Amino acid sequence: xxxxxxxxxxxxxxxxxxxxxxxxxxxxxxxxxxxxxxxxxxxxxxxxxxxxxxxxxxxxxxxxxxxxxxxxxxxxxxxxxxxxxxxxxxxxxxxxxxxxxxxxxxxxxxxxxxxxxxxxxxxxxxxxxxxxxxxxxxxxxxxxxxxxxxxxxxxxxxxxxxxxxxxxxxxxxxxxxxxxxxxxxxxxxxxxxxxxxxxxxxxxxxxxxxxxxxxxxxxxxxxxxxxxxxxxxxxxxxxxxxxxxxxxxxxxxxxxxxxxxxxxxxxxxxxxxxxxxxxxxxxx
Numbered sequence: 606x607x608x609x610x611x612x613x614x615x616x617x618x619x620x621x622x623x624x625x626x627x628x629x630x631x632x633x634x635x636x637x638x639x640x641x642x643x644x645x646x647x648x649x650x651x652x653x654x655x656x657x658x659x660x661x662x663x664x665x666x667x668x669x670x671x672x673x674x675x676x677x678x679x680x681x682x683x684x685x686x687x688x689x690x691x692x693x694x695x696x697x698x699x700x701x702x703x704x705x706x707x708x709x710x711x712x713x714x715x716x717x718x719x720x721x722x723x724x725x726x727x728x729x730x731x732x733x734x735x736x737x738x739x740x741x742x743x744x745x746x747x748x749x750x751x752x753x754x755x756x757x758x759x760x761x762x763x764x765x766x767x768x769x770x771x772x773x774x775x776x777x778x779x780x781x782x783x784x785x786x787x788x789x790x791x792x793x794x795x796x797x798x799x800x801x802x803x804x805x806x807x808x809x810x811x812x813x814x815x816x817x818x819x820x821x822x823x824x825x826x827x828x829x830x831x832x833x834x835x836x837x838x839x840x841x842x843x844x845x846x847x848x849x850x851x852x853x854x855x856x857x858x859x860x861x862x863x864x865x866x867x868x869x870x871x872x873x874x875x876x877x878x879x880x881x882x883x884x885x886x887x888x889x
Contacts, residue, residue: 611744614703616765619797621797635750636748640879653688656692671693674711674737677714700778714737746761747887
């Protein structure tokens, strides 16, 4: 079976506190987008899970979310003797804040549910996904959602209206642990972006939505390449531009494809470029 694993962006990302175990508490609005990895799943005669990937630097064992997703699914359904090969063709950039690994894990769970006729509900699949990684439940659900806790608590939100998204991933990047360590050096923001963004989504006003974007990491990391990309997007009539996740990809919201493609020409040489659109929620 061949499936697509859709990337995500953060329309907002507030950090509201920290648990005793050190994990940070989030209040974020995530949006799935039409940029995707391609996965092919094949049942095998020999027991065990085997991964293949076109990016040699990615792990092919329990450190990989796709591997863990398959293992948890088989354990949950009592299918430990099954054999499976998962081949991953990556298109979502790494260390971008776009949830590429989480998307792959989510796609594996959705595909195995169909291959084995397990008939697990969306809620059950999201519960399994939470064991794999904090962003996996959202990637299973898809669409526009408010995510809290460490990101694993997912609530549907008013949909982002149809628009065009220009995504630019600059060469600069930062590991997620280092990004959180940097955030911890600064006091938490008093103003929270998520409530304002949710009100804008409720209104359906794309311009208001663009003006309501926010990201705590963008505030604290202040990467020069990210600043340059946002400045270039602003010169192209973007409705709003923001870094996603802990970076370093930046997205801009445009009303028309013409404006979006013009921006991509202006951004030439600043990083990997993608044109995407909002992706709607998953139906199981």
